[in-house]
Amino acid sequence: MARQEPNRKQRGPGRPRHIPQRTCVVCRRTLDKRALVRIVRTPEDGVIVDPTGKRAGRGAYLCHEDQCWEQAFKTHVLDRALRAELTDADRARLREQRPRPVDSANT
Numbered sequence: 428m429a430r431q432e433p434n435r436k437q438r439g440p441g442r443p444r445h446i447p448q449r450t451c452v453v454c455r456r457t458l459d460k461r462a463l464v465r466i467v468r469t470p471e472d473g474v475i476v477d478p479t480g481k482r483a484g485r486g487a488y489l490c491h492e493d494q495c496w497e498q499a500f501k502t503h504v505l506d507r508a509l510r511a512e513l514t515d516a517d518r519a520r521l522r523e524q525r526p527r528p529v530d531s532a533n534t
């Protein structure tokens with residue numbers, strides 16, 4: 428029996444599923460989009476973590492490395508990526524909203 432995905436629209440003939448790649452703004456590693464955390468600058472809510480990846484606004488991606496998050500808070504790499512100056516409130520919010528790394532962390 429062939430595996431089929433009933434409710435998925437096809438985007439072309441026999442095309443393998445494409446996983447979008449994004450780059451962590453700190454370590455510059457390129458990873459699956461799902462393996463990264465999207466940070467987005469919104470007009471209403473300031474700079475926030477975007478778990479859905481669907482918020483409109485200028486976005487930047489961070490991987491799950493503690494170092495990258497520390498660097499992101501210590502340096503202006505996020506400010507540059509988002510073209511905005513992060514406030515202390517923004518940084519505190521990001522710290523709170525940071526998703527827990529997935530269990531399958533391979534070291």
Ligand SMILES: [Zn+2]
Pocket residue numbers: 451452453454455456489490491492495
């Ligand atoms: Zn990183």
